[in-house]
Structure formats: C-alpha cells, structure tokens
Amino acid sequence: MKNLRLKAARAAKDLSQQALADLVGVSRQTINGIEKGSYNPTIRLCIAICKALDKTLDELFWEE
Amino acid sequence: MNVNLYHALGFAAGIIVTLLVCLLVRCLWLGKLRVRSEYDERQKAAQGVAYRNAFWTVVGYMLLGWLLNLFGVELSASPIFLFAGVVLGILVYVVSCIVLDAYMGLNENPRWWVVVTAVLAAVNLVCALCNIHNGAVWTANLLCGLLLVAVLITFCVRALLRPNREEDEE
Structure with missing residues (x-):
C-alpha cells in the first residue's frame, strides 16, 4: 500500500527523495520503495524519517 | 655466473614484493586505505x-x-x-x-x-x-x-x- 502521507510530508518540507535519503542515510530507491509500499522499513528507519520530517510515527506510518 | 645473478634478482624481487604486500596489509589494517x-x-x-x-x-x-x-x-x-x-x-x-x-x-x-x-x-x-x-x-x-x-x-x-x-x- 502506498504511503501517501510520507510523500506529502516530504513534499511539504520541499525535499526530494534523494534529499530525504541523504538525511536518513539510505538510498533513494529505499525511500521510493517505502512511498510505493514495496518496502517495509524497520522501526529504526521509520524513526529516522520521522525525525527528519518533524512528524510522529503515528502521523506517517500508522494505518487507520 | 648468470644463474647466480638471476637467482639474486629473483630473491631481491621476492623480498620487495613481500615488503610491498606487508605495507599494503598494514595500511589496510590501520584503515588508511579502507x-x-x-x-x-x-x-x-x-x-x-x-x-x-x-x-x-x-x-x-x-x-x-x-x-x-x-x-x-x-x-x-x-x-x-x-x-x-x-x-x-x-x-x-x-x-x-x-x-x-x-x-x-x-x-x-x-x-x-x-x-x-x-x-x-x-x-x-x-x-x-x-x-x-x-x-x-x-x-x-x-x-x-x-x-x-x-x-x-x-x-x-x-x-x-x-x-x-x-x-x-x-
């Protein structure tokens, strides 16, 4: 399932996938995979992304 | 005579190569070339x-x-x-x-x-x-x-x- 909230949060910060990837220390393809829903990140990476985007885990990764 | 010369050259080349390998391993070990x-x-x-x-x-x-x-x-x-x-x-x-x-x-x-x-x-x-x-x-x-x-x-x-x-x- 696509993670549109992550994509929106990244766009709100005016970050490209590559910029966010550099911030959290992963490849661009990994960020792309998370947004597309083809890769399920570890909690460590989720936290790093949340810190980079100033969001909580619930806001970005919790499914209603 | 020539045989002795070649033997000496081969021996010297062996020592030089060994020293180079040791130097490389040492550099790698210390992380300089890692x-x-x-x-x-x-x-x-x-x-x-x-x-x-x-x-x-x-x-x-x-x-x-x-x-x-x-x-x-x-x-x-x-x-x-x-x-x-x-x-x-x-x-x-x-x-x-x-x-x-x-x-x-x-x-x-x-x-x-x-x-x-x-x-x-x-x-x-x-x-x-x-x-x-x-x-x-x-x-x-x-x-x-x-x-x-x-x-x-x-x-x-x-x-x-x-x-x-x-x-x-x-």
Missing part, C-alpha cells in the same frame, strides 16, 4: 535474496553436472565446468543485486565502477583471444570476460530503464 561499501537495510535484505538466487542456481548447475555424469558425459569432471558453476553463481548474484538496486553502496561512484569493470573485462577478453589463438577456447579468462561484460550490460540497461532520479514513481 574502502568499505555502505549499504542500507533494504539493500542488505535484497542482497540476501540475491544470494539465495545464486545458491539455488549453483545447486541446479551441480545437479545438471551430476545428471550429465549419469548419462556418461564426462564434462562435469573438468575444472572449467566447475569454474563455470562458480562464474554462473556470481553472475546470478550480481545481476540480482543490480536489478534490486542493491549492488552499488551508498558511498560508491558508479562511473568509477563501470570504468574499472570495463578495463577488467577488456583485459580478460584479450587474454582469452590469445588463448583461443593458441588453441584453448574455454578458459577462465573467457568466462571471467563474459561474466564482466554481462554484468556491465545489465548495469547499463538498468540505468537506462530507471526513470529520472528525482522522479517519485519508479
């Missing part, structure tokens, strides 16, 4: 998948050799057949990694890698051509050259098929 690829968590998981693909490919290849042996084909006992199995395993591993975007580390320069691989492929293929000229067709040089060419082609095709780097949807 070049370690860094992979993220997705890439490490993808490399596991690639390793599994390569493992089962080699198992299948060995089974094929065993079947050929059962039917009286002595090919499976030749060293080049065994070496081809290793090359096949490496090929499957590398191609799988490239397709899954897990081959190049985060700190690696793809252009440098392409140049080095192309040079190595050329050297191996030239050696293979010399071997073919001397009557030996299937050699380790030929297999390594073909392996490197196949890896290069896969890498280039993958790079061409990949959408724009800043494009979100891949």
Whole structure:
C-alpha cells in the first residue's frame, strides 16, 4: 500500500527523495520503495524519517 | 655466473614484493586505505535474496553436472565446468543485486565502477583471444570476460530503464 502521507510530508518540507535519503542515510530507491509500499522499513528507519520530517510515527506510518 | 645473478634478482624481487604486500596489509589494517561499501537495510535484505538466487542456481548447475555424469558425459569432471558453476553463481548474484538496486553502496561512484569493470573485462577478453589463438577456447579468462561484460550490460540497461532520479514513481 502506498504511503501517501510520507510523500506529502516530504513534499511539504520541499525535499526530494534523494534529499530525504541523504538525511536518513539510505538510498533513494529505499525511500521510493517505502512511498510505493514495496518496502517495509524497520522501526529504526521509520524513526529516522520521522525525525527528519518533524512528524510522529503515528502521523506517517500508522494505518487507520 | 648468470644463474647466480638471476637467482639474486629473483630473491631481491621476492623480498620487495613481500615488503610491498606487508605495507599494503598494514595500511589496510590501520584503515588508511579502507574502502568499505555502505549499504542500507533494504539493500542488505535484497542482497540476501540475491544470494539465495545464486545458491539455488549453483545447486541446479551441480545437479545438471551430476545428471550429465549419469548419462556418461564426462564434462562435469573438468575444472572449467566447475569454474563455470562458480562464474554462473556470481553472475546470478550480481545481476540480482543490480536489478534490486542493491549492488552499488551508498558511498560508491558508479562511473568509477563501470570504468574499472570495463578495463577488467577488456583485459580478460584479450587474454582469452590469445588463448583461443593458441588453441584453448574455454578458459577462465573467457568466462571471467563474459561474466564482466554481462554484468556491465545489465548495469547499463538498468540505468537506462530507471526513470529520472528525482522522479517519485519508479
């Protein structure tokens, strides 16, 4: 399932996938995979992304 | 006299090479020349998948050799057949990694890698051509050259098929 909230949060910060990837220390393809829903990140990476985007885990990764 | 001279030169060359190797190992040990690829968590998981693909490919290849042996084909006992199995395993591993975007580390320069691989492929293929000229067709040089060419082609095709780097949807 696509993670549109992550994509929106990244766009709100005016970050490209590559910029966010550099911030959290992963490849661009990994960020792309998370947004597309083809890769399920570890909690460590989720936290790093949340810190980079100033969001909580619930806001970005919790499914209603 | 000449024999003694050559012996002395060989001895000196051995010592020099040993010193160079020791120096290289020392530098590597101290981390001065350390070049370690860094992979993220997705890439490490993808490399596991690639390793599994390569493992089962080699198992299948060995089974094929065993079947050929059962039917009286002595090919499976030749060293080049065994070496081809290793090359096949490496090929499957590398191609799988490239397709899954897990081959190049985060700190690696793809252009440098392409140049080095192309040079190595050329050297191996030239050696293979010399071997073919001397009557030996299937050699380790030929297999390594073909392996490197196949890896290069896969890498280039993958790079061409990949959408724009800043494009979100891949």
